[in-house]
Amino acid sequence: MKDEGTEDHILSAAEKVFQRKGMDGARMQEIANEAGINKAMLHYYYRSKRFLFEAVLSKAFSLIAPEINRVINDDTHLFQKIENFTPSYINFLQKHPYLPNFLIQELNRDSDFIGVLHSKKDFLDFQKFQEQVDREIQEGNIRPIKAEQLFIHLLSLNVFPFLAAPLIKGFLQLNGSEYKQLMEERKEEVTRILINYIKIKE
Amino acid sequence: MKDEGTEDHILSAAEKVFQRKGMDGARMQEIANEAGINKAMLHYYYRSKRFLFEAVLSKAFSLIAPEINRVINDDTHLFQKIENFTPSYINFLQKHPYLPNFLIQELNRDSDFIGVLHSKKDFLDFQKFQEQVDREIQEGNIRPIKAEQLFIHLLSLNVFPFLAAPLIKGFLQLNGSEYKQLMEERKEEVTRILINYIKIKE
DNA sequence: GTCTATAGCCAGATAGAC
DNA sequence: GTCTATCTGGCTATAGAC
Numbered sequence: 151m152k153d154e155g156t157e158d159h160i161l162s163a164a165e166k167v168f169q170r171k172g173m174d175g176a177r178m179q180e181i182a183n184e185a186g187i188n189k190a191m192l193h194y195y196y197r198s199k200r201f202l203f204e205a206v207l208s209k210a211f212s213l214i215a216p217e218i219n220r221v222i223n224d225d226t227h228l229f230q231k232i233e234n235f236t237p238s239y240i241n242f243l244q245k246h247p248y249l250p251n252f253l254i255q256e257l258n259r260d261s262d263f264i265g266v267l268h269s270k271k272d273f274l275d276f277q278k279f280q281e282q283v284d285r286e287i288q289e290g291n292i293r294p295i296k297a298e299q300l301f302i303h304l305l306s307l308n309v310f311p312f313l314a315a316p317l318i319k320g321f322l323q324l325n326g327s328e329y330k331q332l333m334e335e336r337k338e339e340v341t342r343i344l345i346n347y348i349k350i351k352e
Numbered sequence: 353m354k355d356e357g358t359e360d361h362i363l364s365a366a367e368k369v370f371q372r373k374g375m376d377g378a379r380m381q382e383i384a385n386e387a388g389i390n391k392a393m394l395h396y397y398y399r400s401k402r403f404l405f406e407a408v409l410s411k412a413f414s415l416i417a418p419e420i421n422r423v424i425n426d427d428t429h430l431f432q433k434i435e436n437f438t439p440s441y442i443n444f445l446q447k448h449p450y451l452p453n454f455l456i457q458e459l460n461r462d463s464d465f466i467g468v469l470h471s472k473k474d475f476l477d478f479q480k481f482q483e484q485v486d487r488e489i490q491e492g493n494i495r496p497i498k499a500e501q502l503f504i505h506l507l508s509l510n511v512f513p514f515l516a517a518p519l520i521k522g523f524l525q526l527n528g529s530e531y532k533q534l535m536e537e538r539k540e541e542v543t544r545i546l547i548n549y550i551k552i553k554e
Numbered sequence: 555g556t557c558t559a560t561a562g563c564c565a566g567a568t569a570g571a572c
Numbered sequence: 573g574t575c576t577a578t579c580t581g582g583c584t585a586t587a588g589a590c
Contacts, residue, residue, distance in 0.1 A: 156555080174376035175461070178584065188557055193585060215523065255457050257518035259377070267522045274523040298524060298534055299541050302513055305520070310508035313515070316459035318507070320469045321417060321476040322500060332500055339501050343549045358573080380566060390575055395567060 157195050160185050168206045169248035204266050210253050212272045217242055222279045228286055233341045239308050292348040307340045359397050362387050370408045371450035406468050412455050414474045419444055424481045430488055435543045441510050453515055494550040509542045
């Protein structure tokens with residue numbers, strides 16, 4: 151909105167629709183309505199549905215990678231980063247509730263789209279995190295672990311419960327507020343499980 | 353195949369197509385081709401695309417819930433169950449590679465489908481697992497934890513890395529074999545992290 | 555750059571012969 | 573029950589006026 155040019159305006163509308171409906175479920179007409187402009191404009195600026203979709207996918211990746219980067223690569227202690235990840239992620243989810251699911255879904259669906267990622271440069275800067283983990287190991291503060299594994303643990307424990315919420319609710323026969331309560335408790339759970347795992351007791 | 357009636361035959365074909373392409377991406381023609389029959393037959397047996405899809409979704413849930421149940425509710429020790437979960441899940445994935453992603457995706461997409469689940473009776477039998485966890489706590493073998501949380505930890509650590517494989521590969525700039533190597537290492541990682549978390553050291 | 559109108563296609567669904 | 577042929581609607585995309 152605001153002072154965006156029409157092109158960005160369209161992209162914002164496309165994000166909303168594509169992230170909720172996916173590539174196949176989305177309709178150009180709905181995107182046009184969302185943007186408050188005509189359907190023909192979408193083609194004028196982005197040529198085809200596919201190109202518009204790829205712009206959205208690419209931007210989604212560019213949006214989430216730095217976000218994770220920010221948590222992983224600030225100057226705080228390793229344990230502090232683990233602790234910060236959960237509230238940061240929940241905060242991100244509030245702004246972009248459909249984005250993680252969207253990315254995972256569409257990258258799984260059409261392996262061509264992975265090429266879209268590789269043409270970009272907004273990868274995670276994993277180096278710094280890796281060095282931090284290795285340093286902590288050498289100093290004898292944590293037990294040996296690959297930084298990649300710790301990272302995947304952190305993502306798994308934080309992201310999956312939101313991703314699979316309807317499925318887990320089905321499994322455990324929970325209603326919305328019961329599940330929300332579990333998620334609340336997890337904030338502490340996740341931190342403790344990871345720190346407990348890597349920390350060397352004195 | 354084999355001696356299935358036409359109805360089951362169609363359902364098998366529909367599973368393959370729907371699980372790979374999703375509700376919106378799937379084409380009735382493709383399902384008919386996969387089943388080796390005519391498109392009109394699909395409507396003769398299942399009336400509409402939506403009904404056929406719901407049959408597939410419902411069956412997917414009925415397929416995975418007992419599978420998890422089987423691991424969670426056999427007679428082995430709690431630690432043993434945690435250990436068994438990973439190889440069981442990987443084995444399941446080999447038979448139904450698209451199923452977890454399919455369920456999560458479609459349940460997130462259209463909240464109407466959650467009703468399909470509630471009309472079924474193949475929920476997870478969580479009672480037994482819950483009692484086992486509570487017993488271990490009372491006997492002082494593990495530290496206090498909600499069975500639900502332990503269950504979600506277990507699912508998260510096992511399921512997410514496969515679900516988000518393309519995304520994580522993008523983040524960490526890994527190729528297929530590097531990622532496969534990480535997954536191999538995780539088999540042990542996941543078991544250790546959970547048992548280490550709950551086990552009370554003597 | 556922005557619109558209206560429409561081309562052209564393709565998908566789900568059905569009619570009706572066998 | 574199974575097929576072919578076809579209807580009908582909706583979708584992407586474009587032509588062309590302004």
